[in-house]
Amino acid sequence: MPYEIDFIGLDKETKDATAICMRWKNWDDSYTVGVFDGGFTEYGEQLKKIMDQYYFDGSEGGHIDFVICSHPHKDHVLGLKTILENFDVEALYMNRPWQHIDALYERVKDGRITKKSLEERLKENYSDIADLEDTAIARGIPIYDVFEGDVIEGRLTVLSPSEDFYLDLLAESGKTPAMEGVAQDSIFYSLLMLAEKAINLIKETWGKDSLKEGVSTEPDNETSTVIFGDMEEECFLLTGDVGIHGLRCAIDYADSIGRSIQEEVTFYEVPHHGGRRNVSPSILDEMLGEIVEEGTTTSKIAFTCTGKGTDHPRQMVVNAFVRRGVKVYSTKGRTIHHKCGDMPAREGWTSLTSLGFQEDVEDWN
Secondary structure, three states: OOEEEEEOOOOOEOOOOOEEEEEEEOOOOOEEEEEEEEOOHHHHHHHHHHHHHHHOOOOOOOEEOEEEOOOOOHHHHOOHHHHHHHOEEOOEEOOOHHHHHHHHHHHHOOOOOOHHHHHHHHHHHOHHHHHHHHHHHHOOOOEEOOOOOOEEOOOEEEEEOOHHHHHHHHHHOOOOOOOHHHHHHHHHHHHHHHHOOOOOEEEOOOOOOOOOOOOOOOHHHHOOOEEEEEOOOOEEEEOOOOOHHHHHHHHHHHHHOOOOHHHHEEEEEOHHHHOOOOOOHHHHHHHHOOOOOOOOOOOOEEEEOOOEOOOOOOHHHHHHHHOOOOEEEEOOOOOEEEEEOOOOOOOOOOOOOOEOOOOEEEOOO
């Protein structure tokens, strides 16, 4: 099935952000059009420009069949408001904590909060998706939960999170008023990220990853919607900011329905802009395959959504993909377009050079 997908980049200094649009050609030559995350507001504006020009032949206000908000972080959410306001959107797929008050309350109640106060605090702490919800409601766009096993437009299967996993993660999040220790864990994670801004380099060899087992990312990242896209001739995996636990769930669920990420997927989104706390050697072995002979490549490619001038993707993550035969590309200030099959040509677009293996990688200490 012919399809194309665009990873949006901005030719200016920005923080990392994820904004992706896609479409595929149906048997009657019509197109199904979708968006997966919208980045910051300026990414949403660029996303609109790309879709207006290439998906809707230069006209504005085209029809979008689905919009997916992977998780509630600003660098994935804010630009989606531009999409909802400027296109005829059929459906928004987005998980909202306050829609699960009864089940969530059982996980976090401690005698100091009521269901009503919990709902209010969740909307305050997750204000970006609350605002997106308001925009969708104002424009008459239906909003659907998006959990393991859901199928979107007959082609996209949700591999993670399950509803139970999602609720457990919310209960762990520092944005949910639960036990004090959980909030402290969230603060610890934030301080850890700040500490990692100072980077020293170490040497790495082809045969051994510097990635670690047992590392973790924050709970909100793990709630990311993981999508298995089946385009018949090619399958892809979209990951948002998911971490090792969510990837584990995705792999296991895919196996349970008779699908194999390693054997079927040839086109990957690298989780969390290429962050090193979102993947491990064993998870990559299961997702991509084991380390290949140096200089060998497979038919697999991977993309990272990164801002121009940031320190992502981490080189040890790039190396880990490359040593498993995967070619890695990064937006870094430009929009990357990938297509498979008979899709319209784009005049002036050129091929990219993949990121290579480097011996110098970031020290963990």
